[in-house]
Amino acid sequence: MKELENTLLEKQINPTAMRLVVLDYLLKQTNAVSLTDMELGLEKTDRVTLYRSVKTFEEHGLVHRIDDGTGTTKFALCQPACTVDGHHDLHVHFYCTNCSETHCLPKTQIPEVKLPGGYERQETSLLVKGLCAECRK
């Protein structure tokens, strides 16, 4: 698992046992996951440690947090462009109202929004709710 270790090192994250496990888990997901998802998906993990692990990941540009309107924060791995300097990938997120899954749509970028005079943008997030491809079949 040198691969995993290098991923962390590249983002200047100390590759501890716990963090390697968390990264491994995240790499296997196709949807954004909550802390509870991780807790259930991993053996013998403490919720708070998970919480702090993903927080560290987030601060180093390895994962991004997603607010899908459910009240439970979800997390997903970032595109390579993201660094410790910030998250530089402005893609749309999708929440399926049927299966309750949250997806990143990395190929769907958030369009430019022209703000009224005086406002200064720092971050933008766009969430679409609806039916995912699976649930529409």
Place this chain on the structure above:
Amino acid sequence: MKELENTLLEKQINPTAMRLVVLDYLLKQTNAVSLTDMELGLEKTDRVTLYRSVKTFEEHGLVHRIDDGTGTTKFALCQPACTVDGHHDLHVHFYCTNCSETHCLPKTQIPEVKLPGGYERQETSLLVKGLCAECRK
């Protein structure tokens, strides 16, 4: 205060004393407000009653809820276009990272987003975080 009463009646909301007070409060706000804001801004109110009042308002197209990423839901009055059939105003919301205020930007509509094949949209929300006009001065 026939005015207030009519506003409620137009949306087919029973104009109780409590609801008139809540509507009056909302009309005076320039920002979106949380339940706690209302609770503090009004005398002698029960949080749960407020909760249910705005819920009713929301269901009848009088207010809309705003998720500004803080974890605390905010509420604001709708544009006239909204009815009991649904909220028909897709404007951008803005959260100021300095003063922590949340604004509706009714003149800034959410642009079209083309979803990948198979996805079906039901709702769209767009949140911009940054500095508001006041805080940038």
Place this chain on the structure above:
DNA sequence: AATAATTTGCACTACGATTGCAGGGCATAC
């Protein structure tokens, strides 16, 4: 006024997010 329907207030529950702190692991210095 009596009755029925709706609304309100209080108590209590649920749950995710977050903190404090003590103990464990690890690297480095001596």
Place this chain on the structure above:
DNA sequence: GTATGCCCTGCAATCGTAGTGCAAATTATT
């Protein structure tokens, strides 16, 4: 090899918001 310090982990506990159940109060209907 042992001591020192720093980072990481796990547990307990707290916080804050959302939400429910039910009885009492209010409002509408007859």
